[in-house]
Amino acid sequence: MSEHASHNLPPTFKGLQFTSPTEPASVVDVPTPLPATGTVILRPLYSNIVPYAREIYCNGNPRAYNYPSPMIPGTSCICRIAAAAPDTPHLKAGMLVFMSGLLRPRDNISVPPSLQGMYMGATAESQALMKGEWRNGSWAELVKVPAENIHILNEQVLTKGLGYDIEDLGYISTLAVAYGGLSDVGVRPGETVLVAPATGNFGSAAVFVALAMGAAKVIAMGRSQEKLKAVLEGAGDRVVTVPLSGNVEDDAAALQAHGPIDVYFDISPPFAGSLPHIKAGIIALRPKGRMSIMGGARGDVGLPYLMIVFKGLTLQGTFMYSRQQADELIKLVETGLLRMGKRAGMRTAGKFRLDKWEEAIEHAYNAAGPGKTTYFVPNGE
Template identity: 35%
Template sequence: MPSQNQSKALVLHKIASPLHLELQDFAVPSPPSHGSANVRILASPISATTSKFLTGASTFLTFPTPFVPGHSAIGRVQSTGPDATLLKEGDLVYVDSFIRSRDDPVTTQILLGLNGGPHAEQRHLMESGWPRGLFQTVATTPLENTHRLDAETLLNRFGYTVSELAISIPRLSIVYGGMRAVDLKAGQTLLVGPATGFFSGAAVELGVALGARVIAISRSAPGLERLKTTLSRTYPDRPALETVVVTGDVSADEAAVRALLPTGSPGIDAFIDLSPGLGTQPSHVQVGFGALRPGGKVALMGGIYGNLNINHAQLLYKSVTIKGQWMHTKEEVEELLRMVEAGIVKIGKTAGYEVRGEYPLEQWSEAIELAAAGDEWAKGYVFTPLKE
């Protein structure tokens, strides 16, 4: 049994290629300070982009070195600070990475173990407040980011594993922020584009779970077919997922989307863009805006780095609402967790989830290399620093 007073962590000392991480021991504060908890990490997902960020191949996210990566996790509470009133030792928890400054929550935000941001206040919050991410055995986490889970329901009744929870909850939480941004309601029509990636596929499955009429658009016909087959089996009582394989011809693709709407429908109710990191605007963005009904809503959640080319008059006369949506609130994470615990939102093998590999921290090189090879919906790799 590892010591409760020490944590073994993966540390990046230099951003360089080839990637090199070292296992290093850190003292665990005992007891943890006010507003924090010590969490024994059972499973932490490995993003497909982990290697790119840690080697400097992608510079979209910033962080200091030395640096302990790892941006979300499932774990057990080891101990709590003196002001904790809900969390108790042994509780199963989800650790969310989106940290807001307690005295400046609107403008100063970081992603634990992932991104400090470009501003001095953000760098200070990461370096002085929460310098170490979750690729370690015991992590000190903010109480407000440490969400208690119903272990009896999730692990025993539903039979989910901690690794399945680790690859599902972070992505579903993020896209739920988009659902709330467009005020999605059951029975409304939601267009998601693209729709077959790790996060975009999560928006499709969550929209279906919430009872929306979802239209998924992508260039990948096999990916769309997998989504449709899996979700029809997982949610047989929800509106059937509709799909469109886009061609790049905006007019033809918009016509294909509109052909799926009920007779007389003025357009889709909402469009969520989840484009991967791109320097130019993909054609599906214009398809989404063009297919909106008057009063429709858009949530921009993707990684387009440049400007958007959209029709100003079309937005004006349709009274379209556009919202950039960065992450989510604490309350939205809690809402999503309660829906998973109630069985409204399903995860696990029967819902199409596949944990492709579980690795101890010592096997970091193999794990990160394998994770980099794929970014598919509902599939992923995890570190399992500690076992139950």
């Protein structure tokens, strides 16, 4: 019996490989890795397609993400364990798990993480991870990941007790990002949290995460009235919406009308141009308030310097989330404190086979919005 057969693994598997952001991808056969020490082989069920995937892997990569070529993309996903290494006795084949796509050097935890199958990071240490051992991601029938990237899901509680479909759980990937920033600024029960902008995938997720963490009120701010209404769906009466006008003074006054704001969560996207909402949000913070900065704005942002000084504000930058924060977020979901699925306004926008990659990436971009997720289903449903 071959080593692959002893692990119930095929000798090869299919993956969606990109060789250049200016060339079409192709579904290729890839040799199946064996579960070496510290690694796990997963079978992706629902692999997330971020809305901006077409700005990374296609059209010349206008976001200028650095990644090796050729590469199979794909970061976080919902999987079943296909095979685990001998040094991971708690992980068993068939377990339902959330795979985090964050790669961290085991010998230097101070290095910012890279994103498996997407972004190598800015340091030589983080780039070495994806140039070698962890080049390929989850847009494939199988994926090898570090054992520490596995988060076991209580399938009985989530599917039988809470009534979720497995595809609903793919939204954990988006929620975990928002939790990372809100956790770092220590959102406490009874506080008022501002999320601006709140109409994108991650901003809208922050609204639901803040509620689950005990916020008494969440202020969702954005330009699109239609998307603000979508955020309200399933959110309850602890959420209020404020239209974003683009005028700093008017927006700050509209926010201050809702009382003292304890926390401001910002995850502004790249290419957002002028960002007057950031200054308005800072103005609206109470003395000793905190701001979580998680966005991708490329340019410098003007800040009300003396106001930050005199009010004693804290500005906290966060990139993604820690392993502990991912586990804490999953506990919020499993205990029912953080609702998911259709009842909470979270829906699957589309599901695609790997060979439908062009349609899938375009659909993920066009269907993006509060609570929506698009997936590859590499192994069928």
